Amino acid sequence: MSTVLVVNSGSSSFKYQLIDMDTEQMLATGLVERIGESAGHAVHTIPEDDVPSADRTDAPQTSERDLPIPDHTAGFRVMLDAFEANGPSLTRHPLRAIGHRVVHGGKRFFEPTPITNLVKINIEELAELAPLHNPANLQGIEAAQKAFPDVPHVAVFDTAFHQTLAPAAYSYAIDAALAEKHRVRKYGFHGTSHKFVSEEAAAFLGRPLADLNQIVLHLGNGASATAVSGGRSVETSMGLTPLEGLVMGTRSGDIDPAVLIHLHRRTGMSFDDIDTLLNRKSGLLGMAGANDMRDVLSRSAAGDEKATVAFDVYVHRLKGYVGNYLAQLGRVDVITFTAGVGENSAPVRAAALSGLEAFGIRLDPERNEEKSREARRISTDDSDVAVLVIPTNEELEIARQTMSVV
Ligand code: AMP
Numbered sequence: 001m002s003t004v005l006v007v008n009s010g011s012s013s014f015k016y017q018l019i020d021m022d023t024e025q026m027l028a029t030g031l032v033e034r035i036g037e038s039a040g041h042a043v044h045t046i047p048e049d050d051v052p053s054a055d056r057t058d059a060p061q062t063s064e065r066d067l068p069i070p071d072h073t074a075g076f077r078v079m080l081d082a083f084e085a086n087g088p089s090l091t092r093h094p095l096r097a098i099g100h101r102v103v104h105g106g107k108r109f110f111e112p113t114p115i116t117n118l119v120k121i122n123i124e125e126l127a128e129l130a131p132l133h134n135p136a137n138l139q140g141i142e143a144a145q146k147a148f149p150d151v152p153h154v155a156v157f158d159t160a161f162h163q164t165l166a167p168a169a170y171s172y173a174i175d176a177a178l179a180e181k182h183r184v185r186k187y188g189f190h191g192t193s194h195k196f197v198s199e200e201a202a203a204f205l206g207r208p209l210a211d212l213n214q215i216v217l218h219l220g221n222g223a224s225a226t227a228v229s230g231g232r233s234v235e236t237s238m239g240l241t242p243l244e245g246l247v248m249g250t251r252s253g254d255i256d257p258a259v260l261i262h263l264h265r266r267t268g269m270s271f272d273d274i275d276t277l278l279n280r281k282s283g284l285l286g287m288a289g290a291n292d293m294r295d296v297l298s299r300s301a302a303g304d305e306k307a308t309v310a311f312d313v314y315v316h317r318l319k320g321y322v323g324n325y326l327a328q329l330g331r332v333d334v335i336t337f338t339a340g341v342g343e344n345s346a347p348v349r350a351a352a353l354s355g356l357e358a359f360g361i362r363l364d365p366e367r368n369e370e371k372s373r374e375a376r377r378i379s380t381d382d383s384d385v386a387v388l389v390i391p392t393n394e395e396l397e398i399a400r401q402t403m404s405v406v
Contacts, residue, residue, distance in 0.1 A: 001093055003027065004399040005148075008101040009140020011132070012036055014072065016079060017395040018088065021096065021403055024396055027088050032075040040069030044082035061086065072143035080147060097152045099402030100141050101192070101394070103133035103242075105157030106183065112160075112401035115141060115153040123155065129183060129240065154402040161191030164232040172239075186244070188236035190218045194226040195233075196397035197338045200390045202231075204375050205334060213329040215322060218392065219348065220339030221249040221291065225318070227325040235328050237321055243279055246321065247314040249291035252282035254317070284310050293341045293348065315351040322352065326359055332385050335361065337378075338392040344371075349378065353387065360384025 002021045007014055013033035020027050030044040045062040063086045069075050083090045100115070106126045113119055120138060127134040137155075145153055162170075170186040172179060179185060194216045201216075202209040209231040216226045223246040227235040237245025237253075247253045255278070263269050269277070277286075285291035288299060288310035296314075299307035326332055337349055346368045353363050362383035370376070372389075379387035 002096045002403075003088075003093055004402050005095050005098045005144075006101070006395040006398045006402070007098060007140050007144055008395075009072065009137050009143075011136040011139070014075060014140050017399075018083075018090075019396060019399045021399060024399075026395070028083065028086075029395075030079060030082060032069060032078055035069045035072060035075050038068060039066055040075075040078075041066055042069070042075075042078045042082060044079070044086055046087060072139045073146055076143045076147035095148060095151045097154055097402050097406040098144055098148060099154050099156055099398040100137065100144065101158065101398055102137045102141075102155045103158045103189065104130035104187065105155075105159045106187070107163075109155070109157045110160050110163035112154050112156045112405050114405055115145075115155050119155060129187070152406045154405055156192060156398045156401045158189045158191050159187040161195040162186075162188030162226070162233045162236050165234065165236065169235045184240055186236070186239045188224070188226070188233065189238045189242045190222065190224045190226075191233070192394045192397040192401070193218050193338065193392045194224075194228065194236070196394065197336055197390050197392050198226075198228040198231065200375060201334050201336045201388055204377075204388060204390065205386060207333075212333045213331055215325045215329070215332055215335045217318065217322075217335065217337050217342055217352070218339045219246070219318075219337065219342035219345075222251065223248045223253075223339070223341070225321040225325065227329050229329060235325060247310075247317050248283040249293075250280050250283050250285045252278045252286070284314065287313060293345055297345070297347060311347075311351075315348060318348070318352040319354075319356075322356070332359075334386040334388060336388040336390050338390050343389055343391055349387075349389070361387065363387055 004019050004021055006017045006019065012035045013031065015031050017026055018028040026047060028044065028046045032042045034040045042065045043062060045060050047060050063082060069078055102123055104126045106129060108122055123134055123138050141153060172184060197216050198214050199209060201214060202212055214228040216228060218224050222242055225237045225246060226233050243251050245253045260274050263274055284296050288296045288307040290296050290299065296307045296310055300311055341348055349368055350363060353361050362380045363378060364380045367378040373391060375388065375390040377386060377388055
């Protein structure tokens, strides 16, 4: 059995998933959180199929622990204990490799990259562009290297899939020298998801990826849209940082940049305050008081006008991006919804694609309402553009890319 451990590390937590690369099945998943706080917490889950038959229940097997976890290195020891106590044993099935999600690869990284000291220096240096993410990703890498010194470690970058953007798509219309000096341009994010989903869409349709023009709508707590032509990202909604573009759970997405200056001048808010406002207190949360689309919808149904406006702004922006990418691509074969909202919210999908029949987009209301965890088509049989719902699997994509270089 050839297994890959995928690690997604934040500043005070990390998630992991163990994947059998022969079958691409998930063997275990877990979360170590509240690292550095007085009371840490760890959860380890193995799917029901892998639980010894005598212990089987209907639910996946989950073990939890509360204990102080001073740092990421201690966190990895907790994770190792969980594997030994609950399985699968990593000593009996040694890892083939470890794949690390790294948010910002700048211009430098466009492929899965075996982690050397130089790569780590580069990731650290790119923290200038992703101050919340890259240092946290690096903490996870260093702790994992201590825990598994003999296993190859590979970095898979969120930005990598968008390296194919042309200057017309990635340049901001500002002073060129200033932009160059400070590396100000669009990078795009959610790349592993957009890549995975666009490939799955081609497989679902049974058509070569190279022939397809696609729009992928990754609508989770963070949200982004990507235009994919022949398997290459040609336009994407997130920018220098994951703030640009669509309305998200807590992020504003597109906004007149002068709003920042206006708020600073009128209220005395510092740039850090405005950063927090736009990244953490805006989007659905800012407009409706709830960052979860389910809450927004139920509040709207109960007559909460702010929630209705928030929903309308969300789908208005989304439809705008669909229109933009229809124009950029000229011909679109398939539009795919993915991630928490995209996979589960029929009202969002229906509203975002309503009134687009003239562009060959016809949703089947019944198919759209069907609940399923499988990839599925929700457009009518006679729709020129296939509309799909495909569950994303960023961990599997990271594991595949990791295997491609070890
Ligand atoms: P993700 O970032 O992909 O894990 O997506 C998380 C988000 O998906 C949550 O914040 C919810 O807003 C959203 N979500 C999950 N299930 C549903 C649902 N049934 N309807 C609407 N939104 C949902």
